[in-house]
Amino acid sequence: MRDLILKADPAQSWNALTVGAYTDKTTHTDPEYMGWSPFAVSEDIAPSTRSSISWGWRKHAPYKPDLVEEGGNKLLSPNRDEMTNTIELSLLTTSGRASNQLFEVNSDTSAAYKPHC
Numbered sequence: 001m002r003d004l005i006l007k008a009d010p011a012q013s014w015n016a017l018t019v020g021a022y023t024d025k026t027t028h029t030d031p032e033y034m035g036w037s038p039f040a041v042s043e044d045i046a047p048s049t050r051s052s053i054s055w056g057w058r059k060h061a062p063y064k065p066d067l068v069e070e071g072g073n074k075l076l077s078p079n080r081d082e083m084t085n086t087i088e089l090s091l092l093t094t095s096g097r098a099s100n101q102l103f104e105v106n107s108d109t110s111a112a113y114k115p116h117c
Contacts, residue, residue: 018064021046021071021108025089028075036075039083046071047083048108072107 026038052064073089090105
């Protein structure tokens with residue numbers, strides 16, 4: 001399914017640095033989602049990450065994404081027609097809000113981006 005989602009401009013550029021996400025988060029205990037399963041298996045690319053694997057010219061294409069970091073996972077419904085985020089499969093990170101909230105959860109490639117200053 002993810003193979004069919006193409007990289008978006010300018011990520012296909014040879015000179016653009018692209019950030020993607022993988023996941024090791026595969027365990028959930030939320031009773032509201034009993035019967036749901038993790039979308040990605042451990043050490044697989046995260047559900048929202050796009051890659052260059054489906055490029056028609058991939059034999060000559062750069063490998064994308066260039067950088068990956070833990071990005072969380074999603075749950076897939078038992079009949080495989082819905083996906084959802086849960087706190088357990090997301091990442092705890094510092095909040096971007098100026099006041100009253102030090103931490104929040106995040107996922108996908110936004111969570112994979114961690115500036116190292």
